[in-house]
Amino acid sequence: xxxxxxxAPQHVLALLNKLHKLSIEQEDRIKGDKARFVSTDASLDDLxxxxxxxxxxxxxxxxxxxxxAMGATSVIEAGTSFGVSTIYLALAVRENKKSxxxxxxxxxxxxxxxxxxxxxxxxxxxxxxGSEVEAEIDLREGNLLETLATDVEQGVDLLLLDIWTPLAxxxxxxxxxxxxxxxxxxxxxxxxxxxGYKELLDYFEAPDSGFHSLTLPYSGGFEMTxxxxxx
Numbered sequence: 001x002x003x004x005x006x007x008a009p010q011h012v013l014a015l016l017n018k019l020h021k022l023s024i025e026q027e028d029r030i031k032g033d034k035a036r037f038v039s040t041d042a043s044l045d046d047l048x049x050x051x052x053x054x055x056x057x058x059x060x061x062x063x064x065x066x067x068x069a070m071g072a073t074s075v076i077e078a079g080t081s082f083g084v085s086t087i088y089l090a091l092a093v094r095e096n097k098k099s100x101x102x103x104x105x106x107x108x109x110x111x112x113x114x115x116x117x118x119x120x121x122x123x124x125x126x127x128x129x130g131s132e133v134e135a136e137i138d139l140r141e142g143n144l145l146e147t148l149a150t151d152v153e154q155g156v157d158l159l160l161l162d163i164w165t166p167l168a169x170x171x172x173x174x175x176x177x178x179x180x181x182x183x184x185x186x187x188x189x190x191x192x193x194x195x196g197y198k199e200l201l202d203y204f205e206a207p208d209s210g211f212h213s214l215t216l217p218y219s220g221g222f223e224m225t226x227x228x229x230x231x
Contacts, residue, residue, distance in 0.1 A: 005065055010092050012129045014055075019125065021086045023054040054084035055162055055188060059218050063160065063186060067092035070184070072157035073100065073108045077170045078144055079163035080111040083122025085130055089160070090136035109137045110152065112144040148174050161187040165196030169203055176227075183227045184209045185211075191221025 006013060018060050020181060055063075067075065067089065076091050086109060093108035113119040119141045126134045140147035144163070148171070156178045161168050179185075190197050201223075204211040210229035216222040 005061055006091060007095055008089065008093040009130070012087070012091070012133070013190070015125065015128055016060075016084065016087060019054060019059075019082070020057045023084065054082065055160075056219055059188065059222055060085050060088045062216075062218070062222075063158075064088045064092045066184065066186075067158060068095060070157055071096050071100070073097055074153065074156050075108060075158045075160070076110045076112075076148065076152070076156055076175060077160045077162070078112050078148075078167070079161065080122055080139065081118050081162070083111070083125045085160065085162065086111045086137060087126065087133055090126075090129075090133045094132055094136050106153075107136050107138040111139045112147055113135055113139065113141055114143060116141060145170055145174055152178050154178055156211040157183055158221065159185045161185065165193050165200070168170070168197060172200065172203070179227045181228055185223075185225040185227065187223040188224070189220040190215060190223040194221070197223075 004013065006016070008016075023125050052059075063085070066072075073093055077086055077089060089109045089111075097108065111122070113122060115226055119139060122139065126137060144167070152175065154180065156175060157180060158181070159175055160170070161171060172185065185202065187197065190201065194201075201213070203209065204213045204225055210227055210228060211225050211227065213223055213225040216224050
């Protein structure tokens with residue numbers, strides 16, 4: 001296995017390794033329930049409320065590397081859950097700020113979570129990482145279509161979508177005017193949940209939409225979409 005590309009203190013790397021193992025163990029227990037990616041049924045919400053399902057480790061490594069390569073300092077995560085992938089976002093943004101004079105003082109990552117218990121767990125994990133990670137995260141609890149509707153500055157570099165599929169397109173529409181030219185949208189499970197993402201993918205593929213998508217060969221499909229609107 002290749003060496004981790006993540007630049008972080010050893011205790012942070014150890015925590016991430018532990019959390020990914022826990023995620024895999026829990027996902028294996030519910031593997032047969034593919035409908036969880038597209039359903040909005042209340043009983044399914046109850047089932048998943050305490051399930052520790054994080055973005056796959058290889059995808060997290062890719063996102064981290066992409067943020068570093070882009071020099072991104074403004075990232076939004078739609079669907080934070082227990083905050084594992086958020087740690088990668090914060091670490092990458094922090095490193096980019098270190099190498100940039102006059103970088104923004106504000107947190108570089110806006111994270112969103114509707115479930116209070118998950119938000120609480122995420123905060124605990126970030127606290128274990130330390131102040132440098134915590135300081136880069138602005139966690140907004142509640143309906144993300146409301147929490148992202150205000151106080152988002154122009155020039156968003158990257159949007160990570162790891163949420164119930166019916167919320168994906170509305171989220172993009174809320175954030176679209178804030179995306180900088182060349183911004184990237186990453187969407188998880190676009191093959192596994194293709195039916196649920198149909199409206200979003202049709203929106204990306206519409207003529208003159210300004211979006212250009214490529215499905216990356218990660219488990220379940222990982223969509224990379226670049227936004228370059230015509231002037």
